[in-house]
Every structure is written in C-alpha cells, then in structure tokens.
Amino acid sequence: MERRKRRSFNAEFKAEAIRLVREGGKSVSQVAKDLDLTDSALRNWMKQAEVDAGKGPAGALTTAEREEFTRLRKEVRQLTMERDFLKKGGGLLREGGLDVKFELMDAQKALFPVKFMCEQLSVSRSGYYAWQRRPESARQASDRVLAEEVARVHQESRRTYGSPRVHAELRTRGQRVSRKRVVRLMRAQGLAARRRRRYVTTTDSRHRRPVAPNVLARDFSPAQPNTSWVTDITYVDTREGWLYLAVVLDLFSRKVVGWSMSDTIDRHLVLGALDMALKSRQPPRGLVHHSDRGSQYAREEYQQALAARGMECSMSRKGNCWDNAVVESFFSTLKQELVYTTDFTTHQQARLALFEYIEVFYNRQRRHSTLGYVSPVNFELAALPQKLAA
Structure with missing residues (x-):
C-alpha cells in the first residue's frame, strides 16, 4: 500500500471544511471523503475550533x-x-x-x-x-584506518581512556602517531574519557581512640616497592544495599595489593584487605602504612596487626583528604569507570565486577598516567625481578 503523502492546510481551509459539516448538511465522513482527508484529521480540526472558541475542555491549548x-x-x-x-x-x-x-x-x-x-x-x-x-587521498585513507584502531582501543579500555592513554596504547602497538592526531580522530568520533564526579567523604573519625601522626607526609613516590602502603574504604550501591570495599595500594606501582569486600563495614573488612596484602607481598619491617582516621583503622586489633609485622602507622591529618589522595584517586577512577555505569542487582554481581576490574583490568591492563602510561604490574615487571609482580 502506497504511503499517504503528508499535506499541510491553512486556517482558512480548515474553517471552511468545518463549515461544510456544520452548515452544509454533510457528515464528517462525507466531507472528509470529498476533500480527500481522513476522518480523524477533520474531527481534530473541529475539536480544536471548539477550544479556540473557548468551549473546549479545561487546560486544552488554543491554536495560537x-x-x-x-x-x-x-x-x-x-x-x-x-x-x-x-x-x-x-x-x-x-x-x-x-x-x-x-x-x-x-x-x-x-x-x-x-x-x-x-x-x-x-x-x-x-x-x-x-x-x-573526490578520490580518497593517502592521508584520508590513513586517517580512516587509524580512526578504526583508535575506536578499537577506546572500546577495549571499556570506553574509559582519553587521548593520552589511547596514544600510549597505539605507540605500544607500533603506531607512529602524534598525540594531536589522536585527539583529532577521537573528537571526530565523539570519543572521550569518562568524567569524574565530585568526591564525597565518608570517613567516620568521631571516636576517642588514639591516632597516629602523618608519617607519610604526602610522599607518594617511594623508590622501592613495599616501602609505603595506603589504604581506605569505599562503598558500592546495589539493589541489595551497600557493599563495602577496602583496598591496600603500594605507592611504588599504585598496584592494589590487598582488597576485601563485605556488606558490613567493620574491623574484619579492613583486616581482610591487610591480610591479603601481607600474604601476597611479604613486606620487610619498617613499611609505612597510611590510612585516614577512621575508627576501623584506629581499633586496637588493627593496630596490633600492624605492630606484629613491624609496620609504622601513619594517619591523615584531621579533615585533610589530600593526605590520602592516591587511594582516593583510585576510588574515584573505580567509580567513574565501573560503579557509576552499572546498576548492580545483587552483592554477588557487584563482587564479581569489582574483582574483575581490580585484578584483571586495573592491575594488569589499565595504563596509569603516573607510571608513564603502563599498568601497575608491567611497571613492576620493568623495574624489578619478575617474581615480585607474580
């Protein structure tokens, strides 16, 4: 069936069509047929005329x-x-x-x-x-091929990379390309890094337990691994309620060396992350362990665990989140690239996604700007014996 061509009618035509029904003694169907209209269109015109005359239902819009x-x-x-x-x-x-x-x-x-x-x-x-x-030039052909590769890298990064990381990945794959060209090709395709949301603090430091001084003093670039660790807790929203995540990062490589998840924020959560870090790294005595002033880290049981391994406790100054900026930055990245883009139905779904993000993507694949755009594991492999990053 051939599709009916859409027509347009002015106010005078509509008014005369309505008069044919009201004064010409013809039915709506007959007038519509004579004028090659649909019944519904003519009826709508008549209803609108009632509204324009102030006789329509309340709230109906006039033609004007x-x-x-x-x-x-x-x-x-x-x-x-x-x-x-x-x-x-x-x-x-x-x-x-x-x-x-x-x-x-x-x-x-x-x-x-x-x-x-x-x-x-x-x-x-x-x-x-x-x-x-015009025939495609050599430059246009090169751009077309490179644009496909740029889009592929962006997709493989879970659509999280901006131009610096895409450029670093292309260079690693043997592409001799300028950063400016990558920027241009990404903009043309509407590709960009995910934007960060505003940080909201969740630390509960309203307790009377002893707190340690800030020994770390924002020295975020130690020369050796297992020299300084930072730790903190964040939360992930699911339809089953909050799922809490505690992590421990080695400042040398920014690698997550310990983590723990629970639907309860208590000492077991932070002790679980610390225990994983200790077992996987076996650090020497004297390591600086930095956290905020949260009650979980100030508890006697946690402090005893640090003392038993000869770790020096360091805590952020009151109300100063920048003293623990590295782990806060990690949480911001985690939420921007995973949490804010996913509607988690259950705790188990969130656990699996967090595990995969930390252990597969972040530690082993994601290019870190502070590390010269290599992953934490590859940074350690390049700087240290291979067994350390196993």
Whole structure:
C-alpha cells in the first residue's frame, strides 16, 4: 500500500471544511471523503475550533498556544543541536580548513542533518558533496584506518581512556602517531574519557581512640616497592544495599595489593584487605602504612596487626583528604569507570565486577598516567625481578 503523502492546510481551509459539516448538511465522513482527508484529521480540526472558541475542555491549548509551543520546541531543539555539534567539533574547528570541517561533517552525519551542519560551519552543501566525491587521498585513507584502531582501543579500555592513554596504547602497538592526531580522530568520533564526579567523604573519625601522626607526609613516590602502603574504604550501591570495599595500594606501582569486600563495614573488612596484602607481598619491617582516621583503622586489633609485622602507622591529618589522595584517586577512577555505569542487582554481581576490574583490568591492563602510561604490574615487571609482580 502506497504511503499517504503528508499535506499541510491553512486556517482558512480548515474553517471552511468545518463549515461544510456544520452548515452544509454533510457528515464528517462525507466531507472528509470529498476533500480527500481522513476522518480523524477533520474531527481534530473541529475539536480544536471548539477550544479556540473557548468551549473546549479545561487546560486544552488554543491554536495560537500550540503554535507558540511548537515554535519554542523547535528553538530548543535547534539550540540543543548547536550545543552538541559545537561540543563535539569545537577542537577540530579551531584547526580550521575546509577539509577539517568536511571531515567533521562526515563523521557526524548520522547524528546531525547535513543542511544544519553546513549552516553552523558556514560551508555549502554543494562543496561538501563535491568533497565526498573526490578520490580518497593517502592521508584520508590513513586517517580512516587509524580512526578504526583508535575506536578499537577506546572500546577495549571499556570506553574509559582519553587521548593520552589511547596514544600510549597505539605507540605500544607500533603506531607512529602524534598525540594531536589522536585527539583529532577521537573528537571526530565523539570519543572521550569518562568524567569524574565530585568526591564525597565518608570517613567516620568521631571516636576517642588514639591516632597516629602523618608519617607519610604526602610522599607518594617511594623508590622501592613495599616501602609505603595506603589504604581506605569505599562503598558500592546495589539493589541489595551497600557493599563495602577496602583496598591496600603500594605507592611504588599504585598496584592494589590487598582488597576485601563485605556488606558490613567493620574491623574484619579492613583486616581482610591487610591480610591479603601481607600474604601476597611479604613486606620487610619498617613499611609505612597510611590510612585516614577512621575508627576501623584506629581499633586496637588493627593496630596490633600492624605492630606484629613491624609496620609504622601513619594517619591523615584531621579533615585533610589530600593526605590520602592516591587511594582516593583510585576510588574515584573505580567509580567513574565501573560503579557509576552499572546498576548492580545483587552483592554477588557487584563482587564479581569489582574483582574483575581490580585484578584483571586495573592491575594488569589499565595504563596509569603516573607510571608513564603502563599498568601497575608491567611497571613492576620493568623495574624489578619478575617474581615480585607474580
């Protein structure tokens, strides 16, 4: 069946059609048939005429109000498109040149009308279509292949990498490419790192237990592993309630060397993470162990565990989260790249996802900016005997 072509009618035509029904002695169906309309369209016109005459139901919009609403909706849609388009292509546009603009249009044509993009970029549609018909240059062919590789790296990073990490990964894979070119290709495809959310503190330091001085003193770059560890607790929201996660990081490589998960935030949670770290690393005596002033870390049982292994306790100053910035940064990354993007139904689902993120992705695959864009495990393998990172 051939699709009916959409037609448009002015106010005068509609008024006369309605008069044919009301004064011409014809039924709605007959008038609709005579004018090649649908019954529903004519009935809607009649209802709208009642509203315009002040006889319609309460809250119904008059024709003038509908037209104003439609105008405002189109204006909002236009402004939204302009914002989104310029947001995606702002960096590329600053580089200038018709080819750059046409490349941006080609990458975004599935999202924005060509006419709209031409207006925004002050280029002609004929020029864009002529550019499309031109044979692909060697540079364009290279860009096309590289853009696919950039998108693949971004996808493999769980859509978390920005241009610095994508560039580092491409260099590792043997691609001789500039950072600027990676930025351009990512922007053209709308690829970007996930944005961080504002940090919210959850430490409960309202207790009367003894606290240790800040021995670490923000020395976040020790020369050797097992010199300084940092630890903290965070929470993950699930439909079964909070799941708490405690971690221990070695500042040398930023590797998570110990972790523990529980639906209860107590001494067993933090002791579990510490126990895993001790068993996996077997650190020498004298290691500096830094935490916040949370009650779990100030408890006698935890302090006894540190003393038994000859570890020196260090705690952040009151109200100063920057004293434990490295582990806070890890939690921010974890939540941005995993927690905030997942609706966990159960604790078990969250446990498995956290385990896989920490042990598979973060420790062994994710490129860390502080480590020269290599993973914590690879950083240790390059700097130390292989057995240490096993």
